[in-house]
Amino acid sequence: MNRLSLGAQREELERIAPELLARKPETKPHELPELPNVRGTVVMRFAPYPSGPLHIGHARAVLLNDYNVRRYGGKFILAYDDTIGSEEKPLMPEAYDLIAEGMEWLGAEVHEVIYKSDRMPAFYQQADLLIARGGAYVCECASQELRANREKGVACAHRGRTPDENVELWRRMLDGGYGEGEAVVRLKTDMRHPNPAFRDRVLFRISEREHPRVGTRYRVWPLLEFSWAVDDHLLGVTHVLRGKDLVMEDEMEKAIWDYLGVQRRPEFIHYGFLFFKEMDLSKSKLAKDIREGRLSGVDDPRTWSLQSLRRRGIRREALRTFILSFGMSLTDVEVSAENLYAENRKVIDPVANRFFFVPDPVRIAIEGLPDIREVHPPVHPDFPERGTRTLAVSPTAYVPRVDYLAFRNEEIRLKDFCNVVLDERARFTGRGVKDIPKIQWVCEAVPMRVVMPDGAVTEGLAEANLRAARIGDVVQLERFGFVRIDAIDGGITAYLAHR
RNA sequence: GCUCCCGUAGUCUAGUCCGGUCAAGGAUAGGGGCCUUUCGAGCCCCCGACGUGGGUUCAAAUCCCGCCGGGAGCACCA
Numbered sequence: 125m126n127r128l129s130l131g132a133q134r135e136e137l138e139r140i141a142p143e144l145l146a147r148k149p150e151t152k153p154h155e156l157p158e159l160p161n162v163r164g165t166v167v168m169r170f171a172p173y174p175s176g177p178l179h180i181g182h183a184r185a186v187l188l189n190d191y192n193v194r195r196y197g198g199k200f201i202l203a204y205d206d207t208i209g210s211e212e213k214p215l216m217p218e219a220y221d222l223i224a225e226g227m228e229w230l231g232a233e234v235h236e237v238i239y240k241s242d243r244m245p246a247f248y249q250q251a252d253l254l255i256a257r258g259g260a261y262v263c264e265c266a267s268q269e270l271r272a273n274r275e276k277g278v279a280c281a282h283r284g285r286t287p288d289e290n291v292e293l294w295r296r297m298l299d300g301g302y303g304e305g306e307a308v309v310r311l312k313t314d315m316r317h318p319n320p321a322f323r324d325r326v327l328f329r330i331s332e333r334e335h336p337r338v339g340t341r342y343r344v345w346p347l348l349e350f351s352w353a354v355d356d357h358l359l360g361v362t363h364v365l366r367g368k369d370l371v372m373e374d375e376m377e378k379a380i381w382d383y384l385g386v387q388r389r390p391e392f393i394h395y396g397f398l399f400f401k402e403m404d405l406s407k408s409k410l411a412k413d414i415r416e417g418r419l420s421g422v423d424d425p426r427t428w429s430l431q432s433l434r435r436r437g438i439r440r441e442a443l444r445t446f447i448l449s450f451g452m453s454l455t456d457v458e459v460s461a462e463n464l465y466a467e468n469r470k471v472i473d474p475v476a477n478r479f480f481f482v483p484d485p486v487r488i489a490i491e492g493l494p495d496i497r498e499v500h501p502p503v504h505p506d507f508p509e510r511g512t513r514t515l516a517v518s519p520t521a522y523v524p525r526v527d528y529l530a531f532r533n534e535e536i537r538l539k540d541f542c543n544v545v546l547d548e549r550a551r552f553t554g555r556g557v558k559d560i561p562k563i564q565w566v567c568e569a570v571p572m573r574v575v576m577p578d579g580a581v582t583e584g585l586a587e588a589n590l591r592a593a594r595i596g597d598v599v600q601l602e603r604f605g606f607v608r609i610d611a612i613d614g615g616i617t618a619y620l621a622h623r
Numbered sequence: 624g625c626u627c628c629c630g631u632a633g634u635c636u637a638g639u640c641c642g643g644u645c646a647a648g649g650a651u652a653g654g655g656g657c658c659u660u661u662c663g664a665g666c667c668c669c670c671g672a673c674g675u676g677g678g679u680u681c682a683a684a685u686c687c688c689g690c691c692g693g694g695a696g697c698a699c700c701a
Binding site for chain 2: 172210274304310325326329330337348369397407442455459463476506562603
């Protein structure tokens with residue numbers, strides 16, 4: 125059974141146990157609309173350009189694809205869109221692994237991985253055909269000239285050449301007869317097409333840059349539109365999910381298929397942009413900032429990369445629910461990360477055990493403290509069965525500076541410990557729980573630093589019990605926020621998820 | 624400028640294709656209360672929207688037209 129192809133496996137299963145195929149989506153939020161024209165196996169693809177790690181914005185494309193593939197029991201292809209790119213958008217060799225890592229963390233079920241840079245023979249072959257059929261021509265205009273003509277809607281002299289002439293010039297391009305920028309292959313649409321964006325777009329151009337995977341083996345590279353016209357067909361893609369910036373690319377693929385005689389075509393579905401109030405996302409810009417040291421690495425919280433979210437203790441389920449809540453509409457979305465945090469809080473609150481952390485500590489002496497050695501706050505207030513933790517106490521304690529300044533000379537409660545009139549020399553007033561402000565504190569402590577979402581570091585003291593935490597644990601520092609424990613050595617380092 | 628797309632509360636979203644069951648549902652944020660030895664969680668209540676003008680219709684968030692607002696494409700990037 126396992127030797128059969130995915131499609132054959134599916135057919136077989138459909139025959140013997142059709143109910144197993146009606147897989148329920150794993151996410152609890154509202155159902156997304158059905159995909160149009162589903163018949164046979166749904167094949168979808170996600171095509172990132174490897175210029176940097178995936179960030180939260182890419183999660184939308186990945187998760188939407190993954191959602192539909194799971195829903196229909198289909199096939200998901202991860203296709204590295206690693207054509208040569210441009211000067212402004214260089215390929216980043218490490219990005220391949222970073223992207224795979226991000227996809228895996230998201231829990232996307234990928235069935236096949238392909239690289240555009242491996243498929244050049246197929247692109248060349250289809251280009252031969254397209255040019256021979258008069259669907260494309262070699263143009264020697266300078267890019268400025270080309271652009272000006274497009275704007276004016278006039279054809280250049282090269283447009284009138286015969287297919288035979290173009291085949292020959294295309295050969296010349298491949299054989300190195302042209303330098304960078306000296307010739308391109310253009311799709312023959314209509315120079316007077318009402319949409320100026322659609323007038324004889326470029327399909328291939330020459331680049332002598334070195335490619336991280338295939339080096340200098342190729343110098344004529346396809347643009348996204350052509351490579352996808354070929355591969356959506358060859359790979360049997362049935363449904364293409366794209367950002368709405370790529371709507372015109374649909375038409376270009378269709379025009380190419382018209383020339384190539386491709387009958388079976390995928391459905392195109394577009395979704396609007398996703399903006400976050402608190403971030404400015406750009407894979408290339410992030411890569412640049414990391415390279416130039418403005419960010420600490422691919423998981424610096426300011427990158428909003430999937431790696432950084434993981435490091436902060438954002439859970440994939442929360443991200444999935446959050447992202448899928450936007451649906452698949454063409455409407456642009458501008459949302460606050462607070463909504464993500466709200467989802468994440470629901471996921472981690474039950475698992476996050478409680479600890480005290482005192483940021484920017486102020487030392488106080490408690491006068492009149494009875495002979496108490498330790499106190500036993502609950503590990504988690506909602507789960508008494510998890511037991512209590514032990515905190516050593518003494519007349520010397522540390523409290524957060526903000527609370528010290530806010531409540532000085534007032535009676536407050538050191539939570540789970542005792543009440544004092546707060547001051548440098550604090551006066552013990554009893555141990556009974558009262559309706560007064562309650563703040564966290566430590567006596568016996570371990571140094572701790574918390575990396576905040578903006579990259580700043582908050583230093584302070586944490587209760588010694590935190591030393592027994594494991595790296596990766598998500599805990600709640602009471603009255604401070606939820607953090608993921610990132611390192612435990614002499615002290616503790618954690619990343620803040622959110623309050 | 625040309626081509627195309629979108630417009631439900633502070634924010635996100637359901638409903639719009641096939642008009643009535645929508646005096647518009649949910650989430651988040653905000654306000655109030657309960658509970659709680661956290662400013663966490665939970666529970667209850669409240670606030671709050673169909674961009675606008677016209678038309679069609681017994682009936683329009685849903686259909687048609689104009690306007691306004693926002694966005695995208697017009698790269699030898701993806």
